[in-house]
Amino acid sequence: MMLCCLMVMAATSYAQEWAVSVDQTEMAKEMIAVDGGEHILYVGSVPDRDGFLLKVDKDGNYISRQIHLPGMALRYYSAIELDNGNYMAFGICDDSLADPYYQRYMQVDVFDSQLESVSSRTYDMDDEVTDLIDFPEDRSPMKSIITRKGTVLLAAAPSYEDPMYNGFYHSVLRFFEFDEGGELLRIVDNPRQMVRLSDIKSMTYAPNSDNLMVYVGDGNFENASGFPGMMVADTAYTIVAKQLLWNLDGLECSDISCDGHWIDGQHIILDVEQYKGQSFTFHTLYKIDSARNVYGQHYLEPIDSCSWVPRERNTAYVNDSTIFAFSAFSEFLYNVVDYQQLNIALFDKHLNLLGRKVIKTDNTRYHPCVPAVFNDGGCLVLVRIMTGEHYQGVPYTDYELMKFRREDIEITWDVVQENETETHPSPYPNPTKGIFNIPINHAEHNELRLQIFDMKGVKCFDCATTRQGDLITVDTQNLDAGVYVYRITSGGKEIADGKFVKE
Numbered sequence: 142m143m144l145c146c147l148m149v150m151a152a153t154s155y156a157q158e159w160a161v162s163v164d165q166t167e168m169a170k171e172m173i174a175v176d177g178g179e180h181i182l183y184v185g186s187v188p189d190r191d192g193f194l195l196k197v198d199k200d201g202n203y204i205s206r207q208i209h210l211p212g213m214a215l216r217y218y219s220a221i222e223l224d225n226g227n228y229m230a231f232g233i234c235d236d237s238l239a240d241p242y243y244q245r246y247m248q249v250d251v252f253d254s255q256l257e258s259v260s261s262r263t264y265d266m267d268d269e270v271t272d273l274i275d276f277p278e279d280r281s282p283m284k285s286i287i288t289r290k291g292t293v294l295l296a297a298a299p300s301y302e303d304p305m306y307n308g309f310y311h312s313v314l315r316f317f318e319f320d321e322g323g324e325l326l327r328i329v330d331n332p333r334q335m336v337r338l339s340d341i342k343s344m345t346y347a348p349n350s351d352n353l354m355v356y357v358g359d360g361n362f363e364n365a366s367g368f369p370g371m372m373v374a375d376t377a378y379t380i381v382a383k384q385l386l387w388n389l390d391g392l393e394c395s396d397i398s399c400d401g402h403w404i405d406g407q408h409i410i411l412d413v414e415q416y417k418g419q420s421f422t423f424h425t426l427y428k429i430d431s432a433r434n435v436y437g438q439h440y441l442e443p444i445d446s447c448s449w450v451p452r453e454r455n456t457a458y459v460n461d462s463t464i465f466a467f468s469a470f471s472e473f474l475y476n477v478v479d480y481q482q483l484n485i486a487l488f489d490k491h492l493n494l495l496g497r498k499v500i501k502t503d504n505t506r507y508h509p510c511v512p513a514v515f516n517d518g519g520c521l522v523l524v525r526i527m528t529g530e531h532y533q534g535v536p537y538t539d540y541e542l543m544k545f546r547r548e549d550i551e552i553t554w555d556v557v558q559e560n561e562t563e564t565h566p567s568p569y570p571n572p573t574k575g576i577f578n579i580p581i582n583h584a585e586h587n588e589l590r591l592q593i594f595d596m597k598g599v600k601c602f603d604c605a606t607t608r609q610g611d612l613i614t615v616d617t618q619n620l621d622a623g624v625y626v627y628r629i630t631s632g633g634k635e636i637a638d639g640k641f642v643k644e
Contacts, residue, residue, distance in 0.1 A: 158519060158549060161201045163540045166193050169510055169523045170281065175222045176254070178516025182220055183523060184230050190214035192232055192248070194256050197542060199515045206256040210234055215248055221285045221293060223321050227259055228252045231283050231295055233274045234263070245273045247283075247297065249323040262323045270330055271299035271315065280340035280358070282312075289351055292326065293319040294378070296344050296355055301333070311337050314355065316378040329378040336372065336380055337361040343454065345401035345409075347431050351376050354431065358396055360385075369397040371433075384433055389413060389425070398454040404428070404490050408436055410464060412456050424468055426456065428492050439492040440640070441468055441484075457512035457520050461490040463547050465520045467509040483507035483524060487550045493638070494626065496550040504528060519544045568627075572642035579613040579627065581637065589613065592628045593620075601625065617643050 169183040180196050187193045192208035192215040208215060217232040229251050235244040245267050251259040266274050274282050274297065283297040298312040314336035316329040339359035347354050353374040360370045360383070368387035375381050387394050396414035403409055411427045428437035457465045466486045482501035488494055500507060505528050512522040526539045568579045581589075591613060593602035601620060606613055606629075613629065620643045629637040 158544045158546050159201045160541045160543045161197075161203070163195065163203075163205075163523070163542055166195065166205075166523075166540050169195075170216070170218045171220050172511045172513040172521065172523065173220055173222065174513050174515065175228065176226075178514065181513045181515065181521050182222070182228055183511075183513075184217035184220045184232075186216035186232075190216065192217045192230070192250075194220075194228075194230060194252065196256060197521065199517055199519060199544075201542070201544065203542075204256055206252070208250065208258075210248075212236060213246075214244070217248075217250075218281060218283045219285045219295070221287060223251075223293070224287070224291060225321055226254055227321070228254075228256075229285070229293055229319070229321075229323060231285055231297075233282065235273075247274065247317075249319065249325075251321075251323050260323050262325075264317075264325060266299045271301045271313065272310070274299050281342060282340060284341045284344045284355075286344050286346075286353070288318070289346075289376075293321070294344075294353075295319065296341050296353075298338060298341055312339055313337055314341070314357070314372065314380070316374070318378075331380045334361070335383075337366070338372075342369070342396075342398045343401050345399075345403070347373065348403050348406050352381070353378075356386075356397055356399060369394055386411075386413075386433065389415070389427060389435065389438075398456075400454055400456055400458055402458040404458070404461070407431075408490075410456055410458065410492070412454060412466070424455070424466075426466060426488070426492055428490075437492040439488060439494060441466070441486065454511050455509065457514050457522075459514050459518050459520060459547070462495075463518065464488040464490065464492075465512060465514075465522075465545065467512055467522050469507060469509060483509055485545055485550060487547065498545075498550050515544075517546075519546045568639055568641060572644045573617055574644050575616060575618050577615045577617050577641055579615065579629065579637065579639070581608055581611055581613055581629070588631060590630045591615065592630075594626045594628070595623060617641075 167186055167188055169185040172181055172183040175182045180198050182196050184194050187207060195203055195205040197203035213234045215232050215234040217230045219231045221229050223229055232248040233244040234246050234248050245265060247264045247266055249262045253259055283295055285293060285295045288294050295317040297315050297317060299315055300310040300312045302308050303311050313333050314331060318326045320326060338357040342356040342358055344353060344355045355372045357372060358369045359367050362370055362383055362385040365385055365387060368385060370383060370385045372380050373382040386397055394413050394415050398412045399409055408428050408430055411429050413425050413427060415423060415425055424441045426439045427435055429435055455467045468484045482499050485498040486494060487496045505526060508525040509522050512520050514520050521542060521544050524541050524543055526541060528537045589606050591606040592600060594600055622643055624640060624642055626640050628635060
Protein backbone atom coordinates (compact mmCIF):
# COMPACT_ATOMS: atom_id res chain seq x y z
CA MET A 142 0.00 0.00 0.00
CA MET A 143 1.29 3.46 -0.88
CA LEU A 144 1.42 5.93 1.99
CA CYS A 145 1.30 9.58 0.80
CA CYS A 146 2.12 12.20 3.41
CA LEU A 147 2.25 15.97 3.16
CA MET A 148 3.95 17.20 6.32
CA VAL A 149 3.71 20.72 7.71
CA MET A 150 7.14 22.31 7.91
CA ALA A 151 8.40 22.75 11.46
CA ALA A 152 11.41 24.98 11.12
CA THR A 153 11.36 26.66 14.51
CA SER A 154 12.65 23.91 16.81
CA TYR A 155 16.23 23.69 15.63
CA ALA A 156 16.49 26.64 13.18
CA GLN A 157 17.02 24.36 10.22
CA GLU A 158 14.97 24.81 7.06
CA TRP A 159 12.47 22.17 8.12
CA ALA A 160 11.96 18.97 10.08
CA VAL A 161 9.20 16.41 9.53
CA SER A 162 8.29 13.33 11.51
CA VAL A 163 8.32 9.98 9.74
CA ASP A 164 6.19 7.04 10.84
CA GLN A 165 6.80 3.34 10.32
CA THR A 166 10.56 3.32 9.99
CA GLU A 167 13.83 2.34 11.61
CA MET A 168 17.20 3.85 10.76
CA ALA A 169 17.75 4.25 7.04
CA LYS A 170 20.56 2.12 5.63
CA GLU A 171 20.96 4.17 2.44
CA MET A 172 19.98 7.67 1.33
CA ILE A 173 20.64 8.82 -2.25
CA ALA A 174 19.75 11.85 -4.33
CA VAL A 175 17.50 10.98 -7.29
CA ASP A 176 15.78 12.83 -10.13
CA GLY A 177 18.71 15.18 -10.55
CA GLY A 178 18.67 16.06 -6.85
CA GLU A 179 15.00 17.08 -6.84
CA HIS A 180 14.25 14.22 -4.42
CA ILE A 181 16.06 11.97 -1.96
CA LEU A 182 15.27 8.28 -1.68
CA TYR A 183 15.97 6.34 1.47
CA VAL A 184 15.62 2.64 2.08
CA GLY A 185 15.61 0.52 5.22
CA SER A 186 12.98 -1.37 7.18
CA VAL A 187 10.25 -1.04 9.77
CA PRO A 188 10.40 -2.64 13.23
CA ASP A 189 8.41 -5.69 12.22
CA ARG A 190 11.03 -6.43 9.52
CA ASP A 191 9.15 -5.25 6.45
CA GLY A 192 11.10 -3.35 3.81
CA PHE A 193 10.56 0.40 3.71
CA LEU A 194 11.20 3.11 1.09
CA LEU A 195 10.59 6.83 1.32
CA LYS A 196 11.00 9.56 -1.30
CA VAL A 197 11.06 13.18 -0.08
CA ASP A 198 11.20 16.47 -1.98
CA LYS A 199 12.98 19.73 -1.09
CA ASP A 200 9.94 21.07 0.79
CA GLY A 201 9.47 18.06 3.07
CA ASN A 202 6.63 16.37 1.19
CA TYR A 203 7.12 12.64 0.87
CA ILE A 204 5.64 9.38 -0.33
CA SER A 205 6.54 6.04 1.24
CA ARG A 206 6.01 2.38 0.67
CA GLN A 207 6.16 -0.62 2.99
CA ILE A 208 7.03 -3.96 1.37
CA HIS A 209 5.69 -7.07 3.08
CA LEU A 210 6.79 -10.55 2.05
CA PRO A 211 4.41 -13.17 3.53
CA GLY A 212 6.24 -15.26 6.10
CA MET A 213 9.50 -13.40 5.47
CA ALA A 214 11.56 -10.68 7.12
CA LEU A 215 12.97 -8.03 4.75
CA ARG A 216 15.39 -5.15 5.14
CA TYR A 217 16.75 -2.98 2.33
CA TYR A 218 20.42 -2.01 2.51
CA SER A 219 21.20 -0.28 -0.78
CA ALA A 220 19.47 1.49 -3.65
CA ILE A 221 20.41 2.97 -7.01
CA GLU A 222 18.69 5.16 -9.60
CA LEU A 223 18.54 3.54 -13.02
CA ASP A 224 19.06 5.29 -16.33
CA ASN A 225 15.38 4.81 -17.19
CA GLY A 226 14.24 6.72 -14.08
CA ASN A 227 13.28 3.67 -12.01
CA TYR A 228 14.90 2.78 -8.69
CA MET A 229 16.44 -0.57 -7.77
CA ALA A 230 16.56 -1.60 -4.10
CA PHE A 231 18.63 -4.44 -2.66
CA GLY A 232 17.76 -6.25 0.55
CA ILE A 233 18.10 -9.52 2.39
CA CYS A 234 15.34 -11.73 3.71
CA ASP A 235 14.47 -15.11 5.16
CA ASP A 236 11.78 -16.98 7.08
CA SER A 237 10.90 -14.58 9.88
CA LEU A 238 10.75 -17.49 12.33
CA ALA A 239 14.43 -18.25 11.72
CA ASP A 240 17.34 -16.47 13.38
CA PRO A 241 16.79 -12.85 12.25
CA TYR A 242 20.52 -12.18 12.04
CA TYR A 243 21.22 -14.80 9.39
CA GLN A 244 19.38 -14.54 6.10
CA ARG A 245 19.63 -16.85 3.10
CA TYR A 246 18.04 -14.78 0.34
CA MET A 247 18.83 -11.59 -1.51
CA GLN A 248 15.87 -9.46 -2.60
CA VAL A 249 16.10 -7.28 -5.72
CA ASP A 250 13.12 -4.97 -6.28
CA VAL A 251 12.55 -2.32 -8.96
CA PHE A 252 10.19 0.62 -8.36
CA ASP A 253 8.93 3.44 -10.54
CA SER A 254 9.05 7.15 -9.65
CA GLN A 255 5.96 6.76 -7.42
CA LEU A 256 7.47 3.75 -5.62
CA GLU A 257 5.07 1.35 -7.31
CA SER A 258 6.55 -2.11 -7.88
CA VAL A 259 7.90 -2.81 -11.37
CA SER A 260 9.57 -6.15 -10.68
CA SER A 261 10.61 -8.29 -7.74
CA ARG A 262 13.15 -11.13 -7.59
CA THR A 263 14.56 -13.30 -4.83
CA TYR A 264 17.97 -15.01 -5.12
CA ASP A 265 19.14 -17.83 -2.88
CA MET A 266 22.55 -17.28 -1.25
CA ASP A 267 22.85 -20.93 -0.27
CA ASP A 268 25.00 -22.39 -3.07
CA GLU A 269 28.29 -24.22 -3.52
CA VAL A 270 30.30 -21.19 -2.34
CA THR A 271 28.28 -19.36 0.32
CA ASP A 272 25.53 -20.27 2.76
CA LEU A 273 23.88 -17.03 3.88
CA ILE A 274 24.13 -13.26 4.34
CA ASP A 275 24.87 -11.83 7.77
CA PHE A 276 22.19 -9.49 9.10
CA PRO A 277 23.66 -7.51 12.08
CA GLU A 278 22.21 -4.10 12.90
CA ASP A 279 25.49 -2.19 12.62
CA ARG A 280 26.83 -3.69 9.40
CA SER A 281 26.35 -2.97 5.72
CA PRO A 282 26.32 -6.24 3.78
CA MET A 283 25.88 -4.65 0.31
CA LYS A 284 26.48 -1.53 -1.81
CA SER A 285 25.48 -0.86 -5.43
CA ILE A 286 26.69 1.26 -8.34
CA ILE A 287 25.89 1.88 -12.03
CA THR A 288 28.75 0.48 -14.10
CA ARG A 289 30.47 2.25 -16.99
CA LYS A 290 28.50 0.08 -19.42
CA GLY A 291 25.14 0.87 -17.82
CA THR A 292 24.48 -2.35 -15.89
CA VAL A 293 23.97 -2.48 -12.13
CA LEU A 294 26.73 -3.91 -9.95
CA LEU A 295 26.16 -5.04 -6.39
CA ALA A 296 29.04 -5.75 -4.02
CA ALA A 297 27.76 -8.04 -1.28
CA ALA A 298 29.21 -9.91 1.68
CA PRO A 299 27.68 -13.40 1.85
CA SER A 300 29.13 -15.87 4.34
CA TYR A 301 30.41 -19.43 4.31
CA GLU A 302 31.09 -21.92 7.07
CA ASP A 303 34.83 -22.38 7.51
CA PRO A 304 35.72 -25.90 8.79
CA MET A 305 39.24 -24.70 9.65
CA TYR A 306 37.71 -22.45 12.34
CA ASN A 307 35.33 -24.95 13.95
CA GLY A 308 32.45 -24.01 11.73
CA PHE A 309 32.81 -20.26 12.27
CA TYR A 310 31.25 -18.16 9.52
CA HIS A 311 33.37 -15.76 7.43
CA SER A 312 32.00 -13.18 5.00
CA VAL A 313 33.58 -12.74 1.58
CA LEU A 314 33.31 -10.12 -1.17
CA ARG A 315 31.12 -11.23 -4.07
CA PHE A 316 29.99 -9.19 -7.07
CA PHE A 317 26.53 -9.52 -8.68
CA GLU A 318 25.73 -7.86 -12.02
CA PHE A 319 22.10 -7.12 -13.00
CA ASP A 320 20.19 -5.60 -15.88
CA GLU A 321 17.68 -2.78 -15.35
CA GLY A 322 14.91 -5.26 -14.63
CA GLY A 323 16.78 -6.92 -11.76
CA GLU A 324 17.67 -10.02 -13.80
CA LEU A 325 20.97 -11.51 -12.60
CA LEU A 326 23.56 -11.48 -15.38
CA ARG A 327 26.56 -12.98 -13.60
CA ILE A 328 28.27 -13.63 -10.27
CA VAL A 329 31.99 -13.06 -9.68
CA ASP A 330 33.75 -14.70 -6.76
CA ASN A 331 37.31 -14.01 -5.67
CA PRO A 332 39.49 -16.37 -3.62
CA ARG A 333 38.14 -16.62 -0.08
CA GLN A 334 41.48 -16.07 1.61
CA MET A 335 41.94 -12.80 -0.29
CA VAL A 336 38.61 -11.06 0.24
CA ARG A 337 37.46 -11.99 3.74
CA LEU A 338 35.63 -9.06 5.35
CA SER A 339 32.75 -8.14 7.62
CA ASP A 340 30.89 -5.41 5.78
CA ILE A 341 30.98 -3.00 2.82
CA LYS A 342 31.07 0.72 3.55
CA SER A 343 31.06 2.27 0.10
CA MET A 344 31.95 1.64 -3.54
CA THR A 345 33.15 4.16 -6.12
CA TYR A 346 35.13 4.28 -9.33
CA ALA A 347 38.76 5.27 -8.91
CA PRO A 348 39.64 8.68 -10.41
CA ASN A 349 40.60 8.53 -14.10
CA SER A 350 40.14 4.76 -14.07
CA ASP A 351 37.63 1.98 -14.71
CA ASN A 352 38.74 0.21 -11.54
CA LEU A 353 36.39 0.05 -8.57
CA MET A 354 37.40 1.02 -5.05
CA VAL A 355 35.47 -0.88 -2.37
CA TYR A 356 35.87 0.37 1.19
CA VAL A 357 35.32 -2.44 3.72
CA GLY A 358 35.26 -2.94 7.47
CA ASP A 359 37.21 -5.65 9.28
CA GLY A 360 38.95 -6.99 6.19
CA ASN A 361 41.87 -9.40 5.84
CA PHE A 362 45.13 -8.01 4.48
CA GLU A 363 48.65 -9.28 3.97
CA ASN A 364 49.91 -8.68 7.49
CA ALA A 365 46.75 -7.97 9.44
CA SER A 366 43.07 -8.77 9.72
CA GLY A 367 40.09 -7.32 11.51
CA PHE A 368 40.81 -3.75 10.36
CA PRO A 369 39.14 -1.50 7.78
CA GLY A 370 40.64 -1.02 4.36
CA MET A 371 40.09 -0.67 0.63
CA MET A 372 39.99 -3.30 -2.12
CA VAL A 373 40.43 -2.54 -5.84
CA ALA A 374 38.57 -4.52 -8.50
CA ASP A 375 39.33 -4.37 -12.23
CA THR A 376 36.77 -4.36 -15.06
CA ALA A 377 36.36 -8.13 -14.69
CA TYR A 378 35.54 -7.56 -10.98
CA THR A 379 38.68 -9.37 -9.92
CA ILE A 380 40.42 -8.03 -6.82
CA VAL A 381 43.80 -6.74 -8.00
CA ALA A 382 44.96 -4.72 -4.98
CA LYS A 383 44.20 -4.15 -1.31
CA GLN A 384 45.23 -1.43 1.10
CA LEU A 385 45.01 -1.56 4.86
CA LEU A 386 43.53 1.52 6.58
CA TRP A 387 44.16 0.73 10.22
CA ASN A 388 46.52 3.45 11.34
CA LEU A 389 46.22 7.13 10.44
CA ASP A 390 48.10 9.76 12.43
CA GLY A 391 49.34 7.06 14.81
CA LEU A 392 45.84 6.12 16.00
CA GLU A 393 44.08 2.84 15.34
CA CYS A 394 41.11 3.04 12.98
CA SER A 395 38.12 0.93 13.91
CA ASP A 396 35.78 1.96 11.09
CA ILE A 397 35.75 3.99 7.87
CA SER A 398 33.19 5.35 5.41
CA CYS A 399 32.90 7.90 2.60
CA ASP A 400 30.27 9.28 0.24
CA GLY A 401 32.26 8.38 -2.89
CA HIS A 402 32.58 11.95 -4.24
CA TRP A 403 35.99 12.77 -5.73
CA ILE A 404 36.95 16.39 -5.04
CA ASP A 405 38.83 17.96 -7.97
CA GLY A 406 38.84 14.46 -9.46
CA GLN A 407 41.67 13.45 -7.13
CA HIS A 408 40.70 13.46 -3.46
CA ILE A 409 38.02 11.93 -1.30
CA ILE A 410 36.81 12.67 2.24
CA LEU A 411 37.22 9.64 4.49
CA ASP A 412 35.23 9.54 7.72
CA VAL A 413 37.27 7.51 10.22
CA GLU A 414 36.33 6.21 13.64
CA GLN A 415 39.46 5.97 15.81
CA TYR A 416 40.40 4.83 19.28
CA LYS A 417 42.10 6.86 21.95
CA GLY A 418 42.84 4.71 24.96
CA GLN A 419 40.91 1.55 25.73
CA SER A 420 37.34 2.66 24.98
CA PHE A 421 37.27 6.32 23.96
CA THR A 422 36.38 6.67 20.28
CA PHE A 423 36.04 9.71 18.08
CA HIS A 424 35.77 10.64 14.42
CA THR A 425 38.39 12.24 12.22
CA LEU A 426 37.85 13.47 8.67
CA TYR A 427 40.74 12.88 6.26
CA LYS A 428 41.21 14.22 2.77
CA ILE A 429 43.12 11.49 0.91
CA ASP A 430 43.97 10.42 -2.62
CA SER A 431 43.51 6.96 -4.10
CA ALA A 432 46.91 5.89 -2.71
CA ARG A 433 45.89 6.90 0.84
CA ASN A 434 48.17 9.95 0.94
CA VAL A 435 46.73 12.48 3.39
CA TYR A 436 46.19 16.04 2.12
CA GLY A 437 44.18 17.36 5.04
CA GLN A 438 42.42 16.27 8.20
CA HIS A 439 40.09 17.50 10.86
CA TYR A 440 39.81 15.81 14.22
CA LEU A 441 36.26 16.08 15.56
CA GLU A 442 36.83 16.89 19.21
CA PRO A 443 34.90 15.02 21.92
CA ILE A 444 32.22 17.71 21.96
CA ASP A 445 31.64 16.93 18.27
CA SER A 446 31.84 13.16 18.14
CA CYS A 447 32.79 10.49 20.59
CA SER A 448 32.14 7.20 22.35
CA TRP A 449 28.89 6.29 20.59
CA VAL A 450 28.70 7.17 16.95
CA PRO A 451 26.81 5.75 13.98
CA ARG A 452 28.70 3.11 12.03
CA GLU A 453 27.50 4.44 8.70
CA ARG A 454 28.58 7.33 6.47
CA ASN A 455 28.18 10.64 8.29
CA THR A 456 29.40 13.18 5.70
CA ALA A 457 27.74 14.74 2.65
CA TYR A 458 29.44 16.82 -0.06
CA VAL A 459 27.44 19.81 -1.34
CA ASN A 460 30.16 21.79 -3.12
CA ASP A 461 33.78 22.84 -2.59
CA SER A 462 32.81 25.25 0.17
CA THR A 463 30.14 23.17 1.89
CA ILE A 464 30.64 19.68 3.32
CA PHE A 465 28.32 18.58 6.12
CA ALA A 466 29.42 16.18 8.86
CA PHE A 467 26.92 14.76 11.38
CA SER A 468 27.85 13.15 14.67
CA ALA A 469 26.64 12.52 18.19
CA PHE A 470 28.07 13.30 21.61
CA SER A 471 27.11 11.34 24.72
CA GLU A 472 27.33 12.77 28.20
CA PHE A 473 27.90 9.29 29.62
CA LEU A 474 31.60 9.98 29.15
CA TYR A 475 31.18 12.03 32.30
CA ASN A 476 28.96 9.51 34.10
CA VAL A 477 25.78 11.25 33.00
CA VAL A 478 23.29 9.59 30.66
CA ASP A 479 20.62 12.29 30.52
CA TYR A 480 21.06 13.31 26.91
CA GLN A 481 22.97 12.87 23.72
CA GLN A 482 23.41 15.87 21.46
CA LEU A 483 23.41 16.05 17.69
CA ASN A 484 26.28 17.96 16.10
CA ILE A 485 26.31 19.40 12.59
CA ALA A 486 29.69 20.67 11.41
CA LEU A 487 30.37 22.58 8.20
CA PHE A 488 33.66 22.27 6.28
CA ASP A 489 35.15 23.37 2.99
CA LYS A 490 36.98 21.00 0.62
CA HIS A 491 40.26 21.53 2.50
CA LEU A 492 38.57 20.41 5.75
CA ASN A 493 38.70 23.87 7.26
CA LEU A 494 35.97 24.08 9.89
CA LEU A 495 33.57 26.87 8.90
CA GLY A 496 30.84 26.53 11.48
CA ARG A 497 28.88 24.19 13.69
CA LYS A 498 25.43 23.72 15.20
CA VAL A 499 24.42 21.73 18.27
CA ILE A 500 20.96 20.29 18.89
CA LYS A 501 20.51 19.32 22.51
CA THR A 502 17.47 18.76 24.73
CA ASP A 503 17.36 17.46 28.28
CA ASN A 504 16.67 13.73 28.58
CA THR A 505 16.84 13.27 24.81
CA ARG A 506 19.23 11.28 22.65
CA TYR A 507 19.82 11.99 18.97
CA HIS A 508 21.15 9.37 16.56
CA PRO A 509 21.88 10.65 13.01
CA CYS A 510 22.39 8.46 9.96
CA VAL A 511 23.50 8.66 6.30
CA PRO A 512 22.85 12.20 4.94
CA ALA A 513 22.18 13.12 1.29
CA VAL A 514 22.09 16.38 -0.69
CA PHE A 515 19.35 18.11 -2.72
CA ASN A 516 20.22 20.13 -5.81
CA ASP A 517 19.39 23.37 -3.96
CA GLY A 518 22.31 22.82 -1.58
CA GLY A 519 20.14 21.52 1.24
CA CYS A 520 21.38 18.50 3.19
CA LEU A 521 18.90 15.92 4.47
CA VAL A 522 19.56 13.61 7.42
CA LEU A 523 17.32 11.14 9.22
CA VAL A 524 17.58 11.43 13.01
CA ARG A 525 16.30 8.96 15.56
CA ILE A 526 15.14 10.86 18.66
CA MET A 527 14.79 8.96 21.93
CA THR A 528 13.24 10.87 24.82
CA GLY A 529 13.08 10.27 28.53
CA GLU A 530 9.39 9.42 28.22
CA HIS A 531 8.97 5.66 28.52
CA TYR A 532 6.24 3.25 27.60
CA GLN A 533 6.49 0.04 29.62
CA GLY A 534 10.18 0.70 30.21
CA VAL A 535 10.96 1.47 26.54
CA PRO A 536 12.03 5.03 25.59
CA TYR A 537 9.69 6.88 23.25
CA THR A 538 11.32 6.98 19.82
CA ASP A 539 10.56 9.37 17.00
CA TYR A 540 12.17 9.67 13.57
CA GLU A 541 12.60 13.03 11.93
CA LEU A 542 13.88 14.07 8.55
CA MET A 543 15.86 17.30 9.03
CA LYS A 544 16.99 19.53 6.19
CA PHE A 545 19.90 21.90 6.76
CA ARG A 546 21.36 24.55 4.51
CA ARG A 547 24.65 26.37 4.74
CA GLU A 548 22.95 29.49 6.10
CA ASP A 549 21.45 27.45 8.97
CA ILE A 550 24.92 26.81 10.42
CA GLU A 551 26.58 29.58 12.38
CA ILE A 552 29.86 30.48 10.70
CA THR A 553 32.65 30.11 13.24
CA TRP A 554 34.92 32.56 11.41
CA ASP A 555 35.26 34.11 7.97
CA VAL A 556 35.07 31.59 5.14
CA VAL A 557 38.57 30.67 3.97
CA GLN A 558 39.62 31.24 0.37
CA GLU A 559 39.37 28.36 -2.08
CA ASN A 560 43.15 28.18 -2.61
CA GLU A 561 45.08 25.75 -0.43
CA THR A 562 46.65 27.18 2.71
CA GLU A 563 50.33 26.44 3.11
CA THR A 564 51.41 23.66 5.44
CA HIS A 565 53.30 24.31 8.66
CA PRO A 566 55.00 22.24 11.38
CA SER A 567 52.60 21.20 14.12
CA PRO A 568 52.11 23.52 17.12
CA TYR A 569 53.19 22.29 20.54
CA PRO A 570 52.57 21.22 23.23
CA ASN A 571 49.09 20.08 22.31
CA PRO A 572 47.28 19.64 24.68
CA THR A 573 48.76 22.51 26.69
CA LYS A 574 48.39 23.72 30.27
CA GLY A 575 49.95 27.13 29.65
CA ILE A 576 52.44 28.14 26.97
CA PHE A 577 51.48 27.16 23.41
CA ASN A 578 53.95 27.51 20.52
CA ILE A 579 52.87 28.01 16.90
CA PRO A 580 55.64 27.55 14.28
CA ILE A 581 55.66 30.16 11.49
CA ASN A 582 57.75 29.64 8.35
CA HIS A 583 57.11 33.05 6.82
CA ALA A 584 60.04 35.34 7.62
CA GLU A 585 58.66 37.94 5.24
CA HIS A 586 55.56 38.44 7.38
CA ASN A 587 56.18 41.07 10.07
CA GLU A 588 52.73 42.41 10.96
CA LEU A 589 50.91 39.40 12.42
CA ARG A 590 47.54 39.13 14.10
CA LEU A 591 46.41 36.23 16.28
CA GLN A 592 42.79 35.29 16.88
CA ILE A 593 41.53 32.47 19.11
CA PHE A 594 37.97 31.12 19.07
CA ASP A 595 36.20 28.57 21.23
CA MET A 596 34.17 25.77 19.63
CA LYS A 597 30.99 27.89 19.71
CA GLY A 598 32.67 30.50 17.53
CA VAL A 599 33.12 33.03 20.36
CA LYS A 600 36.27 35.10 19.89
CA CYS A 601 38.42 34.74 23.01
CA PHE A 602 41.57 36.54 21.85
CA ASP A 603 42.33 39.07 19.10
CA CYS A 604 45.44 41.21 19.02
CA ALA A 605 48.63 41.97 17.13
CA THR A 606 51.50 39.60 17.87
CA THR A 607 55.15 39.12 17.01
CA ARG A 608 57.41 36.19 16.28
CA GLN A 609 60.16 34.95 18.52
CA GLY A 610 62.43 33.38 15.95
CA ASP A 611 60.12 31.13 13.95
CA LEU A 612 57.55 30.82 16.73
CA ILE A 613 54.52 32.67 17.99
CA THR A 614 54.21 31.98 21.70
CA VAL A 615 50.80 32.19 23.36
CA ASP A 616 50.05 32.13 27.09
CA THR A 617 46.76 30.22 27.47
CA GLN A 618 46.51 30.27 31.28
CA ASN A 619 43.49 32.60 31.19
CA LEU A 620 41.55 30.25 28.91
CA ASP A 621 39.14 27.72 30.36
CA ALA A 622 39.79 24.04 29.70
CA GLY A 623 38.48 23.03 26.30
CA VAL A 624 39.10 23.02 22.56
CA TYR A 625 40.11 26.20 20.71
CA VAL A 626 40.82 27.29 17.16
CA TYR A 627 43.59 29.75 16.31
CA ARG A 628 43.95 31.88 13.20
CA ILE A 629 46.99 33.92 12.18
CA THR A 630 46.77 36.64 9.54
CA SER A 631 49.24 39.02 7.94
CA GLY A 632 48.07 42.02 5.98
CA GLY A 633 44.51 40.68 6.11
CA LYS A 634 45.54 37.33 4.58
CA GLU A 635 45.33 34.10 6.54
CA ILE A 636 48.72 32.35 6.74
CA ALA A 637 48.02 29.66 9.36
CA ASP A 638 45.22 28.13 11.36
CA GLY A 639 44.69 25.10 13.55
CA LYS A 640 43.26 23.72 16.78
CA PHE A 641 44.57 23.06 20.27
CA VAL A 642 43.35 21.69 23.58
CA LYS A 643 43.70 23.62 26.84
CA GLU A 644 43.84 21.27 29.80
